[in-house]
Amino acid sequence: MRATVAQYYPGISLVHRFDPRCKVVAVAVLVVALFVRDGFAALAVFAAVGVAGLALSRVPLAWVWRALRPVLWLMALTFVLQALFGPGDEFWSVGPLHVSRRGLEQAAFLSVRLIVIVVIGSLLTFTTSPIALTDALAWLGRPLRRLRVPTEELALMATIALRFIPTLFEETDTIMRAQRARGADFSRGGPVRRARALLPVLVPLFVMSFRRADDLALAMEARCYTPGVARTRLHPMQARPRDALLLLLVAATIVAAMLV
């Protein structure tokens, strides 16, 4: 049992090195544009951008497939529903089920659009570490501080949570093995029995987590962490010329999609 949180694929490609804030903005804008603009031609433009991005990112196809797989059944469902209940004159029917040409077209359009959205969205998570992503969202959320939303603190919480997820997985693994050495059996019996069998795992896991949280809080205070005070960063985010280029490319993509 190993934690693969999100789908980050470490690398040093151009896409990896874009400023995370620019990547978040670029992806958000592209996805909105995808929803606004109809038509296969526009879709082809966005798809081309997605494929080009994937190629530039050097993320292996197997990795992409892993991210796409769970979406496929959703895509299939969308396709079937649209094909069956879409508008238009029927040109093929079996019993009470009718399929129209327009319905089929729409089904294909929506399915492909879903894939393109997932590919473009995944580009962000493939090439941006969860920590960088959190920092980017915190920065972009700064205007919310005026509304007293504690964005910095929320970002820190998210960062700490992400940092400890693999640790928790490892600990769960160890505790389960230790309890198995004492005769625990996690695979026998019905759901109630199985849930009960997890008690010897959950209690130590919670106790350890609370202890660790306590220790971490003390250690942070010992290193002068004060909530609500602006912090500086070890790796400050810095926009470079290439980030301007990214935003220009996104703008160009949208213009192209509007014109075709």
Add this chain to the structure above:
Amino acid sequence: MTSGGLEVVCERVSFAYEEGRQPVPALADVDFRVGAGERVALLGPTGSGKSTLLQVVRGLLRPDGGSVRLGDLAPDDTGYGELQRQIGLVFQQPELQLFAATARDDVAYGPRQLGWSEEDVETATAEALATVGLDPAEHGPRHPYSLSGGEQRRLALAGVLAMRPRVLLLDEPFVSLDPPARRDLSQVLHSLMARGMGLVLATHDVDRAWALCDRRVVLAAGRVVAAGTWDLGSGGERVLGEYGLEVPFLVDLWSRLGRPLATTPRSAREAAEMLA
């Protein structure tokens, strides 16, 4: 409370952890043998594969190559699983796995999982608590976390002893204990040793390994680099130094005194008697 020892023979055991994109090898072609009732120290630096080897022996990790023979049985023989259950494995910092509301219930968990009658569970629990120096009447009803660190460690040991193992695997049993707690645990282990319990002691603490074990096996980077009796003759324990371990204090002392190393005492008391 032991029912005869159990021979454990690892033959060319290999194991790798699946981590991220590539497997991380932890054991490579390890041959390792513990005779029935024998006491073996498993020495080696951190990350050398000691814990992995213990978990493979207990059957918690399945080796990628090689096999572990228990007594006369190979892994595919009927009754092998039963023998695996007769191996007691105490994890590193086992007190972190205590979960029941009372010390007694925690110790009784293993025997109950084995499906013993409540009467047998009761007897085994009381016996195990007494063996580790905890009073069933006084400590039994208390919450595990209300015990001291050393008592919690011994309570966790009792939880394994209550299942009446024929051989005991201990993973760094002395780590992060204060001196009195180390002394108490040491006494418990010596009393188990006196009863003929087979023991595998994975540790950095060569002095305690020297006091408790007949033989020692040195692991480094997942390979056995030295195995057999303590090599006292030709300064062979220098191998320990190469892997960041120390030569046991008494062995070092005896060699500096120029005494025959075959007569090296196992404890300070023995040394004092011999020097007097």
